[in-house]
Amino acid sequence: MIKGFRGTSLVDYPGKISAVIFFGGCNFRCPFCYNVDLVLPERLKDIPEIGIDEVLAEIQKRKGFISGVVITGGEPTLHPRLLRSLMERIKAEVSLPIKLDTNGSKPEVIKSLLKENLVNFIAIDFKAAPERYPELRGNFAQIEETLSVIAGHVPFEIRITAVPYFISHNELEKLAPFMEGAERVAIQRFMNEYEKLNPEIDLGAYSPEELKSLKVFLEGKVNVPVVLRNV
Structure with missing residues (x-):
């Protein structure tokens, strides 16, 4: 189900001006998620769906200006057809x-899309240390498995939202072995000012200096470029 469209973005596709398409629904429940309307079924049902024809018409209008399309969510792979x-x-x-x-979370869907040469770039989120994924329903x-499917087929980046409750130097060290082969690792500032999926948890927030410390630490653990976003 397509639930949103943004005609122009300068930040969602590295190196490109893009249109962004939002799918509704998600199988994770990350307490720090701020796309609450796209995740919770009781809210999602109130957002009108957008048809493919309408989306394509909007992209056609911008074809001379944009140079790529981003499909995001929610979680798009929940709707493979x-x-x-x-x-x-x-x-x-x-x-x-x-x-x-x-x-x-859906390696079989991504494998199918890659087999049909439908994807040019993938961004995959690392949300917590591996042993804490059950807290997110993951x-x-x-x-x-998804990383093994992607490797060698298309360029990809790993995104980490720096939430102190889930991400620290210790968690980054545990995740570092899974980062090899990525085009880059992007550490993103946690937007604590937005509504959260679970406001009852004290998630914390890093200062710009602390984010830089995370970046320097991770650079010492991986042979992959590490960048900061939204700092």
């Missing part, structure tokens, strides 16, 4: 590269 149809039509009708944002083994 719709996702594949959308990607096929983007490729056929506007011929723009596609970036997919995913939590990495399973890190699925993320490992």
Whole structure:
């Protein structure tokens, strides 16, 4: 289900001006998630759906200006048929590269999309240390499988939202072995000012100096470029 569209973004597709398509629904429940309307079913039902024809028409209007399309969520891979149809039509009708944002929980879907050459770039989120994924209703083994599916097929980046409750130097050290092969690792500032999925948990917030410390620490653990975003 497509629940949102942004005509122009300068930050969602590295190196490209892009349109952004938002899918509704998610199988994780990350307490720090701020896309609450796209995650909780009771809120999601109140957001009108957008058809593929409407999305393609909007992209066509911007084709001379944008240079890529980002598909994000929620979690787009929960809707494999719709996702594949959308990607096929983007490729056929506007011929723009596609970036997919995913939590990495559906390796079989990503494998199918890669087999059909529908994806040009993938961003996969690392949300916590592997042993803490059950707190998010996730399973890190699925993320490992997704990484093995992606490796060598398309460029990808790893995104880490720096939430003190889940991410510290210790957690980064545990995640570092899974980062090899990425184009970059992006450590993103946690936007503590937005509504959260679980406001009862004290998630904390890092200062700019603390974020830089996380970056320097991780650079000493991986052979992958590490960047800071939204600092």
